[in-house]
Amino acid sequence: MSDAEEQVAGEQAPAEGAPSGSGPAANAQAMLEYLARAVVEDPDAVEVDVDEGRRGVVTLNVHVGDGDMGRVIGKRGRVAQSIRTVVRAAAVRDGVNVDVEFVDS
């Protein structure tokens, strides 16, 4: 997905104020945790850590339990792609660009 598309999304509802949580992408992180937990078998094993990169790009790394990787990725990566899309929308509220990585632990 290009930056241009995210900006279009941003125009529809401009980012407002600081997020309630902590971290550079609190909204996006909360959304990612929620979505990942919703599709796995073992929600307790879901962990998201945040890598603050340069130039305002924040990388969110998702770790899931053994055997759940396929579930967050889905057929032909469809679930992963949908998660990325929704998380990026949430990130607009944080005022950052995020990159979601599914990490095999």
Place this chain on the structure above:
Amino acid sequence: MEWVETTGKTVEEAKDLALDQLGVDTQDAEFEVLEEPRTGLFGRVRGEARVRARVAPRQQRPRQDRSSRNKGSAAPKAFTGGGGTEAMASTSRPRTGRRPGAAGSATVAAAAPAPDTAGPAPGGRTVDEIVSVEAQADIMESFLEGLLDAFGASASVNRRAVDEETLELAVEGDDLGLLIGPKGQTLGAVQELARTVVQRRAAGTHEGRVRIDVSGYRQHRREALERVTRQVAEEVHRSGARKAL
């Protein structure tokens, strides 16, 4: 690992269903075609395709492959198993000339040996349970509410029947443009995730469908489409000239 057994009009369809239930991508699954649809005269299909599948036991594959975004890396490297590999080569059309008896089981094993290739496993989930539209909508609604919460949006979800087999969950609230996204992309992703969650929570045959709308987006799209169609129809009526839609 549990086996699931599914049926479909084609082997491909049955596999798709199985993948849905397992929640994995093709390359992470192991299939066994139990029965191919039989082809009658003039290619008419009689009988259903039956496959069973499970999540392939995970081998020590190079991990870099998984995180690679290069779609090309989804190559069939996992299918080193001999023999039935051709069953994997998407045969969306049932093969003609197969005698019913010859439909036997072609096993596609992903690297690992499948110890119990004969007959369905006792632990396999049944596919015949019917999940009503209402039950699906219940699951989706609570998923949506959690999502709206995580989004920090104050919005309500209203349920309405579109037709006999379609329910709509309409999300209404302020400032929901982000949830729709450019060209409805985000809405599409939300729908896809909701569908996945339903599939995970309630395996079985899902009757009807549940549609999600945000701030009447789909409704507007539909109306716009209707307008265009009607305009073209009127013009064709006036001019008498053909026009493609």
